[in-house]
Amino acid sequence: MAKHLKALIGPSILNSDLSRLYEESQKLLDNGADYLHLDVMDGHFVPNLTFGHPVVKCLRNKIKDAFFETHMMVANPEQWISPMADAGVNQYTFHIEPVDDVERVCRKIKESGMKVGLAIKPGTPVSDVEKYISMSDMVLIMTVEPGFGGQKFMEDQMIKVRHLREHYPLLNIEVDGGVGPATIGCCANAGANMIVSGTAVIGAQDQAATIKQLRDTVQQAMSQ
Numbered sequence: 700m701a702k703h704l705k706a707l708i709g710p711s712i713l714n715s716d717l718s719r720l721y722e723e724s725q726k727l728l729d730n731g732a733d734y735l736h737l738d739v740m741d742g743h744f745v746p747n748l749t750f751g752h753p754v755v756k757c758l759r760n761k762i763k764d765a766f767f768e769t770h771m772m773v774a775n776p777e778q779w780i781s782p783m784a785d786a787g788v789n790q791y792t793f794h795i796e797p798v799d800d801v802e803r804v805c806r807k808i809k810e811s812g813m814k815v816g817l818a819i820k821p822g823t824p825v826s827d828v829e830k831y832i833s834m835s836d837m838v839l840i841m842t843v844e845p846g847f848g849g850q851k852f853m854e855d856q857m858i859k860v861r862h863l864r865e866h867y868p869l870l871n872i873e874v875d876g877g878v879g880p881a882t883i884g885c886c887a888n889a890g891a892n893m894i895v896s897g898t899a900v901i902g903a904q905d906q907a908a909t910i911k912q913l914r915d916t917v918q919q920a921m922s923q
């Protein structure tokens with residue numbers, strides 16, 4: 700793996716106490732999180748609801764300098780680009796499955812000043828996302844069916860990560876779903892460098908040690 704890619708850990712606050720969103724987020728950052736992964740669900744693309752741009756904007760008002768990635772599990776990603784940019788989002792990661800014109804959505808995200816992340820569900824072939832890589836800053840390989848935290852990691856998705864790393868040594872590759880100390884080795888060896896971890900970090904006795912362990916594992920794999 701290319702040595703100048705960074706190992707970055709972005710905890711997901713999905714399964715935290717959302718009545719304390721700011722405190723939980725700040726705690727994660729104080730414990731060494733490199734960025735925050737904010738799961739936005741609309742009840743259409745996935746059978747669950749979370750929060751939208753008004754909540755993200757309130758969080759941004761309290762946390763000025765952290766990198767915010769929104770994971771947009773929504774039926775119409777184009778609709779929320781401008782409100783999310785206005786809310787202070789740094790990276791807009793959307794699922795390509797429901798989108799007719801992925802290139803147009805990528806362009807609009809860039810024009811609004813955010814980075815572009817392209818996400819695919821476990822059933823979506825990696826070739827579907829490959830054609831858009833040149834327009835993106837990151838590809839997210841989902842390792843659970845999107846919609847809920849706390850699910851079991853799908854190791855069979857590592858073939859996609861391995862394929863991308865082999866062909867795109869400079870690409871930021873993120874994994875999301877069921878990732879924690881027990882599964883980070885698979886992700887790191889396959890070539891993922893951006894790691895989302897929800898339940899495993901939120902529920903850890905020592906959050907800082909868990910975040911460090913995840914980062915160290917990725918860094919070690921990158922240096923080989």
Ligand SMILES: O=C(CO)[C@H](O)[C@H](O)COP(=O)(O)O
Pocket residue numbers: 711713714736738770843844845846847848849850875876877878895896897898899
């Ligand atoms: O996108 C998601 C679910 O759709 C979450 O980011 C993901 O599930 C993180 O939580 P956990 O680590 O508990 O699986």
Ligand SMILES: [Fe+2]
Pocket residue numbers: 711736737738770875895
């Ligand atoms: Fe997510």
